Amino acid sequence: MSDSSQAEPLVPELTRDVVLKVARLARLHLAESEVESFTSQLTQILDYVGVLDEADTEGVEPVAGAMGLNSVLREDLPTTSLSRDDALSGAPHHDGSYFLVPPILDPRAE
Amino acid sequence: MTAPCSPATTIIGLEVHVQLLTETKIFCGCLNRFNPEEPNVQTCPVCLGLPGALPVMNRRALELAIRAGLALSGTIAGTTKWDRKQYYYPDLPKAYQISQFDLPFCDGGWMDVDDADDGDETQASRIRLIRVHLEEDAGKNLHDETQRGRDSRIDLNRAGTPLLEIVSEPDLRSAAQSRRYLEEMRLLMVYLGVSDCNMQEGSLRCDANINLELVNDDGVAIRTPIVEIKNLNSFRGVEAALEYEIGRQRQEFAECGGVYADSEKQTRGWDADRGVTFAQRGKEDAADYRYFPDPDLVPVQIAAEWIEELRTGLCELPAARRQRLVDDLKLSRYDASVIIDQGRDLADYFEAVAQRCGDPKRAANWVTQDVLRELNDRGQAIGDFAIDADGLAAILARIASGDLTTRSAREVFTALLDDDPEGEQVTVEARIDEIISDRGLATIADSGALEPLIDAVIERNPQAAADFRGGKQAAIGKLIGEVMREAKGADPQSVRAALIERLSS
Ligand SMILES: [Zn+2]
Numbered sequence: 001m002s003d004s005s006q007a008e009p010l011v012p013e014l015t016r017d018v019v020l021k022v023a024r025l026a027r028l029h030l031a032e033s034e035v036e037s038f039t040s041q042l043t044q045i046l047d048y049v050g051v052l053d054e055a056d057t058e059g060v061e062p063v064a065g066a067m068g069l070n071s072v073l074r075e076d077l078p079t080t081s082l083s084r085d086d087a088l089s090g091a092p093h094h095d096g097s098y099f100l101v102p103p104i105l106d107p108r109a110e
Numbered sequence: 111m112t113a114p115c116s117p118a119t120t121i122i123g124l125e126v127h128v129q130l131l132t133e134t135k136i137f138c139g140c141l142n143r144f145n146p147e148e149p150n151v152q153t154c155p156v157c158l159g160l161p162g163a164l165p166v167m168n169r170r171a172l173e174l175a176i177r178a179g180l181a182l183s184g185t186i187a188g189t190t191k192w193d194r195k196q197y198y199y200p201d202l203p204k205a206y207q208i209s210q211f212d213l214p215f216c217d218g219g220w221m222d223v224d225d226a227d228d229g230d231e232t233q234a235s236r237i238r239l240i241r242v243h244l245e246e247d248a249g250k251n252l253h254d255e256t257q258r259g260r261d262s263r264i265d266l267n268r269a270g271t272p273l274l275e276i277v278s279e280p281d282l283r284s285a286a287q288s289r290r291y292l293e294e295m296r297l298l299m300v301y302l303g304v305s306d307c308n309m310q311e312g313s314l315r316c317d318a319n320i321n322l323e324l325v326n327d328d329g330v331a332i333r334t335p336i337v338e339i340k341n342l343n344s345f346r347g348v349e350a351a352l353e354y355e356i357g358r359q360r361q362e363f364a365e366c367g368g369v370y371a372d373s374e375k376q377t378r379g380w381d382a383d384r385g386v387t388f389a390q391r392g393k394e395d396a397a398d399y400r401y402f403p404d405p406d407l408v409p410v411q412i413a414a415e416w417i418e419e420l421r422t423g424l425c426e427l428p429a430a431r432r433q434r435l436v437d438d439l440k441l442s443r444y445d446a447s448v449i450i451d452q453g454r455d456l457a458d459y460f461e462a463v464a465q466r467c468g469d470p471k472r473a474a475n476w477v478t479q480d481v482l483r484e485l486n487d488r489g490q491a492i493g494d495f496a497i498d499a500d501g502l503a504a505i506l507a508r509i510a511s512g513d514l515t516t517r518s519a520r521e522v523f524t525a526l527l528d529d530d531p532e533g534e535q536v537t538v539e540a541r542i543d544e545i546i547s548d549r550g551l552a553t554i555a556d557s558g559a560l561e562p563l564i565d566a567v568i569e570r571n572p573q574a575a576a577d578f579r580g581g582k583q584a585a586i587g588k589l590i591g592e593v594m595r596e597a598k599g600a601d602p603q604s605v606r607a608a609l610i611e612r613l614s615s
Contacts, residue, residue: 076170079139
């Protein structure tokens with residue numbers, strides 16, 4: 001968020017550190033030039049949606065969805081799953097039975 | 111422990127994960143079935159996280175979850191919603207897990223855990239719960255353990271199966287108590303039909319948070335940094351990992367004097383083979399899940415009538431049943447626990463035997479000793495046991511009526527067990543009659559039938575008879591033994607009395 005006149009910005013300021021942290025959480029490796037361009041681009045996005053901060057929400061009940069729907073449930077009935085070949089077909093690497101990923105170095109006990 | 115240790119409090123909280131017994135996954139219609147032999151055959155665009163696929167909540171999963179929440183005395187929320195918990199891991203195709211953050215379906219609750227190991231004390235500790243929530247499970251990673259540097263393999267059959275997470279307050283005070291808590295939780299979930307809690311298949315797993323409050327040299331109470339031990343999947347593992355961690359934290363405290371360079375919560379794994387916990391994640395990898403409401407799912411309103419309907423439909427829970435066996439059937443706390451802890455089928459079996467033979471105490475003795483021993487020896491479940499409740503009740507009824515001595519009853523029991531299940535089918539009563547007559551086990555109640563036997567035995571053992579008459583009380587043992595061998599159905603007390611009478615005349 002840029003320097004705004006609001007006393008308490010809802011969104012923390014988007015610093016270079018924040019960008020690097022978000023990139024790390026998303027497993028993205030950013031070049032130095034990208035860090036800069038993303039910092040400014042993300043700032044622009046936050047400024048854009050910042051207009052929502054101006055809405056008066058006094059006395060409005062928070063909702064979890066915008067559709068006004070709730071309690072959409074399905075019965076516990078099986079549907080057809082994909083064949084294994086189809087399931088694996090979109091993966092960059094597989095051995096015909098399993099998806100393959102680079103060795104997980106810090107095996108979380110399963 | 112040898113060194114004099116300062117008074118200490120162990121503080122443990124458990125997060126228990128229970129897989130729900132639904133037919134299908136939580137947000138799609140793929141089968142919810144343990145199937146490691148056929149990897150990646152139970153997936154679809156929803157649980158593979160393919161673009162554009164939309165999840166829809168499984169009503170049955172919610173129903174089972176509410177049942178569990180009610181049985182744990184939690185408060186079921188009127189409205190609950192779904193949130194995305196974001197982290198990267200190869201077994202999580204969407205790179206987020208659908209879970210519940212600030213509006214779990216169930217708040218609070220508690221479970222009582224018996225304190226005394228032998229169960230004779232009715233003393234129990236109430237372990238409070240923080241919350242119970244629903245979430246989807248991840249898939250399974252298979253790490254290459256033989257060759258370095260080979261790819262890890264991923265099976266997504268389990269991805270998106272429904273999981274209940276039960277989070278306790280840090281109310282547990284020892285490793286053994288934590289184990290009992292988990293055992294009681296398993297029993298409850300199996301009773302409810304909510305989960306099979308098969309630990310080999312990973313249907314019950316837990317994470318444990320543990321730290322200690324220790325007093326330093328200046329008499330100041332200091333809490334050691336909290337450690338979370340991840341993915342414990344056996345009762346023994348939970349107890350052993352916590353025991354180890356208590357020792358490790360004590361030692362660390364002794365070494366640093368309670369001054370920690372880093373007091374942040376730490377995540378550790380449990381190496382069951384080496385029996386140690388090990389540091390798992392660096393600080394820079396600290397979890398930052400960035401929860402937010404899942405826009406693909408709508409909130410769920412749980413109608414009060416539905417909750418009441420499910421509450422009414424709950425079966426008698428293990429704790430209540432244990433208490434009823436003590437209060438109404440007059441069993442010892444210990445016997446009641448042994449029976450109830452074996453699961454619902456054995457308790458049903460016991461109650462059927464107790465009711466039909468009319469003597470709960472005797473039924474309890476037989477079930478907890480003879481039946482359990484045979485089941486253990488044979489590696490059988492009670493459902494496969496050769497003697498059904500009617501059979502055992504029939505044997506016990508004959509002891510009560512005086513038609514069989516306890517000893518002969520054991521012989522009938524063993525004979526029934528050895529019967530060929532494919533053999534001739536007769537009623538159990540008829541078969542018991544047969545065994546009694548084949549083996550001469552009928553009780554010889556009237557002394558008239560014993561007399562000739564006693565006379566014969568005395569005649570064959572003049573020395574023993576003379577010794578007894580001469581005041582050597584012990585000599586009668588040999589005579590009783592011989593009579594009993596010939597008259598199996600005789601009651602040893604009657605034989606003794608008849609012998610003494612005969613020898614004294
Ligand atoms: Zn699916």
